[in-house]
Amino acid sequence: MEAAPLPRSRSRLGPLLFLARKSLLGSRFTFALLVLSVAAGAGFQIPNTANLAGFSEALLEEELRHGGGDVRVEPREKRHFEDGAAAAARVSEALGASVRAAVPVLVLPGAVGKGGRFQNALVYGYDFPGEPALRPFHLTSGALPAPGDANGVLLGTSLANRLGVKVGDAVDLRIILGGPPGGAGEAVGGPPGGAGEAVGATVMTVRGLVSGSAGAYRSAFLDRASLAEKTGARAAASAIHVHLDDHFAASDLAPRLEARLPEARAVGWKEDDPYVTNYLAANRTINAVSYAMVVAAISIPVWALFHIHVLGRRREIGILAALGFSRREIFGLFLLQTLVVALAGLSAGAALGYGMLLYFDAYPIFSWEALVVRPVVTAAVLAGPCLAVLATTLLAGSVPAWRAARTDPARVLRRID
Amino acid sequence: MPKVLRCESLVRRLGAHDVVRGASLDLDEAEAVALVGPSGCGKTTLLQMIGLLDRPSAGRVVLAGHDAWSLDDAVRAEVRLAWIGFVFQQNNLVEALSARENVALPAWRLGSSRREAERAADALLERFGLAARRDAPASELSVGEAQRVAIARALVNRPRLVLADEPTGSLDSASADVVMEALAAASALGAALLVVTHDLRIAARAGRTVEMRDGRL
Structure with a gap:
């Protein structure tokens, strides 16, 4: 038998997007719960990161800019x-x-x-x-x-x-x-x-x-x-308070200064002020713990709900496989749904986070003397929580998507599974 | 006449039990073959191996000259999409889609634009007397309507091989007649047709009948 040329067609996004939309709309309650869990995570982490960044910035501003500077220089021997x-x-x-x-x-x-x-x-x-x-x-x-x-x-x-x-x-x-x-x-x-x-x-x-x-x-x-x-x-x-453009260059500059001015003793703020150093480290730790909590709070419900979603659609998955959708396409179909959930959740979470930012800007979480902590909103502060939430949602959703792709159509269509 | 399908000594082992034991079968272009046999003899398993849904434990399925199970997953999926039309005993439509969307989906996936795919779907639905029901959700179709939609879906990409697993098993005789006409139409379009059936009328309309017993043809 002479072999006919094998059929070749590229995976197409259109049918997958269409099926993803139908699938999510067919499970509105699950979709709403998924979006809610992602939104809650983003809505929590965005103001949290912004507040902690604000705390660190206010601390540096008050303790260094309006304090003893970045490097304190004193005479080595004289008074x-x-x-x-x-x-x-x-x-x-x-x-x-x-x-x-x-x-x-x-x-x-x-x-x-x-x-x-x-x-x-x-x-x-x-x-x-x-x-x-x-x-x-x-x-x-x-x-x-x-x-x-x-x-x-x-x-x-x-x-x-x-x-x-x-x-x-x-x-x-x-x-x-x-x-x-x-x-x-x-x-x-x-x-x-x-x-x-x-x-x-x-x-x-x-x-x-x-x-x-x-x-x-x-x-x-x-x-x-x-x-x-x-x-x-x-x-x-009695001292020269040296203010730098970059606070974190102080530790490197202090020894260089001592080398050039042997009569002076120079100490960077990190070495001179453990209070600030420890506070900054504490902020970083709290932020990391908060990220970990958000990752857990998103990944568990996303994984569980998508797992249930996939289980409820095993027959549909089997049909698609029988029609000619490859495993990669079925994985992509469910990953697309995860992406839609992630983007919808991020949008809702960003709106929630924005509201929280306005609230914390009006009612700072800490205010004493001139140390007033207001949330800092920069591209980096927003990007961190958004990327973490996006990555967590996609990773958590990719496990059920992978399971969907591994569905055995023969067993499912014969109702063995 | 060119061969569409050649099965060579297909075996399907489940645990210690051989469900299919060395089945060999050839189908030519436009040939209709009825596969008959008692329940549990391995007909559906054989059909699923030929349809590239269930990997044989041994043997080969040669489709249009290609050892289909030696192809990688993506190419095998392409072969299923372009060359094979599957009709199940239960219609197995995607419930979230309308009749028209169910029929159009394989054509859209294969490369047609969505509009072209819907036009092709409309033509088939009209041919099977379902033009008025094209926008009905799959879940609202009667059993007979759904089975005709499933046949339309199986034919939309003009497959080389149509596999039908007891397509009239759950239908009344009037609906079964319509389905039989639809399958005859598929064969008339040049597709090879392999129908698993208990229905003697379908078997009688096929050009050849093959009996399966205890996993053997």
Whole structure:
């Protein structure tokens, strides 16, 4: 017998899409449950990821941008840099274009009091007005002291509340000029200082109140030159706060800086501030756990419901196989249905997530001092949950689809299975 | 006359039991063969092996010169789609589809546009007296109507071989007559026809009758 040419036709998407639509519409309740489970997963994970990203971003913004910077540079042996501005310039030059700003600060331990009652506080000498985005505080009321204002002080909101002072009030400022920086915020019965310590005592006027979760809420800020004058070195700075464009370059840049400026000791924020590092790690862990929960919450119902869906359509699968649909096409048919479910669920979940984002933007999950956590919506934040939900749905649906493709039409059509 | 089908020593073993034992059968183009025999003798199993639904334990099914079971799954599916029309005892329509959609689906899948496939389906449905029922869902068709739709579906791609497994088994005599006419029409179009039947009238209309007993022809 002479062989006839074998028939060749390509798999066509049209009939498969048509059958997928008919199949899903024929199982509306199952389809609705599937979409609901995918939507719930996406609707949960999108705001969750956005909130955690917002938490990390707010933490970096407050603790580093409005805190001690990305790299803290101190003199290796001396008590302070004789000329803070010159030291800051040397640091900037040594690090090059990656430096956004190098800010000299003079930090001394002290106390602020009114009516004879004192509160411990770190006293910061700062070059007002500075760059607003990099100040180690947020001005909440009043005004910044003018450069050279020897009598003006900014008080942290918490410190002012404890002392019961407001903008325009006079306060007693005591500064330990010779002692090492100490703890702050403890109520003490009298002014600091003791035998052998030089204590500067000044009556200051509160020019403004400031907040800031990195410590500003319980600190005092005054003009650096005025504060330095009390130490006898008019341009002194105890540290240079280095702000980088990329926070995460700090650990690499700090050793390079030490190599170029042997007189300085440079510490990146990761090494200097385990609080931030651990908080960021905790956020990542919570996000990963949340992803795992969403994967489980989607994959189990999708797998189970599609499995039931396939079982209910075994006869139809057998008919399609008998008509000439290949295993690959039957797999594709059910995977298409999974894709439709995934896209419908993602759309509904994205709408739900958007609503949740609006809610959390209006009612932040965390708000204290200037640390206000609002959801961050970026392409990466949205893409992560969407891709995870899409991949999970497709993978979970591919198992029943594979089973569908393995259906033995002979047994099914003879009703053996 | 060219051979459409050659079965060579087909065996189908289920566990320790041979359901089909060395069945050999040839069919020429436009030839109609009735396969008769008692229930459980292996007729449907033989038909499913020939229809490329059930892999033989031994032997060969040669379709238009090709050892069909040696082809890979995708090509075998193509052969089923293009060369074989299957009519089952129970109509086995896709319930979610209308009569017209059921008939058009294989043609659409084979390469016709959807519109062309529906035109071909309409022509066959009209020929089998179902023009008025073409949009009815498969689940709402009577048994006789559904069986005619199934035959139309089997013929829509102009197959070389039509396999019918007791196509009138569940029909009244009037409906059975219509189905028999439809199968005769398939044969007239040049398809080889292999009909499993208990119906002596169908067997009498076939050009040749083959009896199967205990898995042997």
